[in-house]
Amino acid sequence: MGRIFDPVSLRLFIAVCEERNIARAAAREALVASAVSKRMAMLEADVGTPLLVRGRRGIEPTPAGETLLRRAREMLSLMARAHAELSEFQGGVVGNVRIVASVSALASGLPGDVACFLEAHPRLRVSLTERVGTEVVREVREGTADLGVVWDEVNTGQLVAQHYRHDRLGVLMPHDHPLAAQASVSLLETLAHPAVSVAPGGLLDGLLRRHAALAGATWMPRLEVASFEAAEHIVHAGLGLAIVPIGVTGDAAGALVCRPLSEDWAHRRLVVVSRTDDWLPAPARALRDHLLPRT
Structure with missing residues (x-):
């Protein structure tokens, strides 16, 4: 060589x-x-x-x-990592942690948990970036991010995946929609109404198609959009309902409601993914441990 x-x-x-x-x-x-x-x-x-x-x-x-x-x-x-960590000493910061997270994780309270951690560790710096699920896993695996927070439906491969929080899927619709008066809504009930699919071909879209098929039906949305924000605009315009993680959208000034899906599979589990401790700097290990539920 x-x-x-x-x-x-x-x-x-x-x-x-x-x-x-x-x-x-x-x-x-x-x-x-x-x-x-x-x-x-x-x-x-x-x-x-x-x-x-x-x-x-x-x-x-x-x-x-x-x-x-x-x-x-x-x-x-x-x-x-060496360049980033050494450069931080110039400003008196003794550590930098990079987190990538899905939009569901960001809506579930992750920013508040990170803020709480920083209050206790003011000399650390944390960057928090939104990514789709597969990108979260890829960046952690390749080392461009220290930690990832994502739905456990994503294949995490050889990464360490530890429970963080739960979230739940709901049906976003106008407050005067025929289903809005119900406390919860089943997937089959939504299929009788026009719908919008978020990130077609993604994990959520695949989940809905799979469970519709198991129920002997077909998930056939009228429109397809790339983001939850876009789905909210479509729903607000009255073009269809959308199935989204509860909390990821606003309520469009009171014009929309989000009713939980009634099925058990609509309860989802978010995990913190990382490489093994041998690859994690001490600040990243401290933040990961802070995010894990207390037992």
Whole structure:
């Protein structure tokens, strides 16, 4: 092996493996494709074995490439963490924790829990970013985030997942909707009314389709939107109802209500995900422990 791995080549290698295409990886990193190809050739020459091969789905890592991909993510993560933690000493802050969380987690009280933690640890800094469930897991796995908070329906793989809170799905609708007078609503009752799907193809959409099918029906929303906020606007316009985690939307100045779904599966479990303690800095471990329910 001729040289020590440089961060630029490792970042480009990760991009090629994730994009499965030299041109897309180059565009992602704002480079020309020939420069990326040259870097990959140099990397393989340094390692002394093929790292990439063209497969049915595009460029794929070889077994050696899989090993390098895993280690490259770890190395870049450690470098980024070291840079971030050392730079914090310039401002007198002795730790930085990065959290990524789903919108459901943010609505469940996570910001308040983080604020409480910071009151007791004023010299720490916490960044809190919204992500969809699969992105939460990916960022924690790759080390770009220390902690994630997400619905446990997400496949967390080898990450450590610990119970945080519960939430519940509800039916968002205008206050004069025929179902609004009920204390709770079943999924089957909603199917007789126009509906809007949030993040089609996502975990919530898949859950609703699955349980509708188990009940011998079909979940066929009239409209599809990308966010809970957009769903709220659609519902407020009278175009359909939406099934959302209770608390993630406002009430549009009193024009909307959110009635809980009556089924047991509508009660969901949120978890804190992290890598093992060997990979967690002390501030991240302290915040994770603060978030876990007291036993």
